[in-house]
């Protein structure tokens with residue numbers, strides 16, 4: 032194959048940081064993540080249930096500088112005084128969470144909005160005190176009452 036031959040001399044540099052892309056359901060919002068997340072966790076808290084409409088969801092923690100909106104503009108809702116939940120104002124997809132006092136410098140991204148969410152590697156369940164009784168999980172991951 033022509034392409035394969037062209038690429039055969041190309042060496043992957045280990046210093047090259049991997050990037051991940053994702054976006055909202057309608058495609059208005061697109062983002063890019065630089066490198067791997069600092070942590071990934073399933074959140075069962077009541078706020079995430081309401082904000083996403085899901086029984087629980089999966090967050091990835093990043094430093095803010097490693098998250099970039101590449102298309103569109105993130106709409107922000109202050110769901111509590113210090114909490115900023117980011118979403119697409121066209122289709123309503125929830126995308127981000129930031130709380131500067133509690134999580135300085137961090138932004139949390141909803142893993143299901145990645146183009147390839149299968150790359151996420153959840154490490155724990157948090158806020159399992161809010162876990163819905165009809166969600167049964169047996170993945171062996173640590174479970175925390177809160178964070």
Ligand SMILES: [Zn+2]
Pocket residue numbers: 055056057058059060119120121122123124
């Ligand atoms: Zn959208």
Ligand SMILES: [Zn+2]
Pocket residue numbers: 074075076077078079080158
């Ligand atoms: Zn939550």
